[in-house]
Amino acid sequence: MKDFGFYLVMTNPIVGYAKCAEAAVKAGVKIIQLRMKHVSREEILREAREVRRITQGSDTLFIVNDDPTIASEVGADGVHVGQDDITPTEVREKFPELKIVGLSTHNLNQVLAANKEMVDYIGVGPVYATPTKDIPDPTLGLETMGAMIAASRHPAVAIGGIDLSRIASVLEAGAKNFAVVRAVCQSQDPYRAILAVCQSKRD
Numbered sequence: 001m002k003d004f005g006f007y008l009v010m011t012n013p014i015v016g017y018a019k020c021a022e023a024a025v026k027a028g029v030k031i032i033q034l035r036m037k038h039v040s041r042e043e044i045l046r047e048a049r050e051v052r053r054i055t056q057g058s059d060t061l062f063i064v065n066d067d068p069t070i071a072s073e074v075g076a077d078g079v080h081v082g083q084d085d086i087t088p089t090e091v092r093e094k095f096p097e098l099k100i101v102g103l104s105t106h107n108l109n110q111v112l113a114a115n116k117e118m119v120d121y122i123g124v125g126p127v128y129a130t131p132t133k134d135i136p137d138p139t140l141g142l143e144t145m146g147a148m149i150a151a152s153r154h155p156a157v158a159i160g161g162i163d164l165s166r167i168a169s170v171l172e173a174g175a176k177n178f179a180v181v182r183a184v185c186q187s188q189d190p191y192r193a194i195l196a197v198c199q200s201k202r203d
Helices: 017-027 041-055 070-075 088-093 109-112 141-151 166-173 190-202
Strands: 006-010 029-034 062-063 078-081 102-106 123-124 154-160 175-181
Touching: 006 017, 006 190, 017 029, 017 041, 017 190, 029 041, 041 070, 041 088, 062 070, 062 102, 062 109, 070 078, 070 154, 078 088, 088 154, 102 190, 109 141, 123 141, 141 154, 141 166, 166 190
Parallel strands: 006 029, 006 175, 029 062, 062 078, 078 102, 102 123, 123 154, 154 175
Antiparallel strands: none
């Protein structure tokens, strides 16, 4: 898998998941992830089917967070798993139809372990403090983030508290790919917010 730059994680977008996904496809975002916490499986499935419909036939890859069963059921491109979820090896064995498997890492040892796994990319974070997790992992900071990315044999996505004001610093510290959550999901105009993120990356 090649580097892809901006990775949008959709968590509670105030305009709804469908409109956020439509904005991402329109803006040419390479990868979007559906991340829904504390809701029923039926609700996740409903939103996932709609996002799959929106992304179908586009250049935007669709990833489901945590649940390879739902990802497979809706025909998503892949799944992103955490350290305590089903392992990437198990995903490959049980869900060979999923083309992409991503894995979260939170320290250097986890990155080195991921180097031996059949994953397509890793998440590296949280770089900065973030309220999107109930029990957040320790904040890495830019120096540790850079060391983890440098140690990875897979494309690495920096994630956690990254907003417009921090993108330049994240890229300067070694990230080629970065995830944004609130900067887009809390916007009433996600398309404009995505364009602002892309402009910030170029600046």
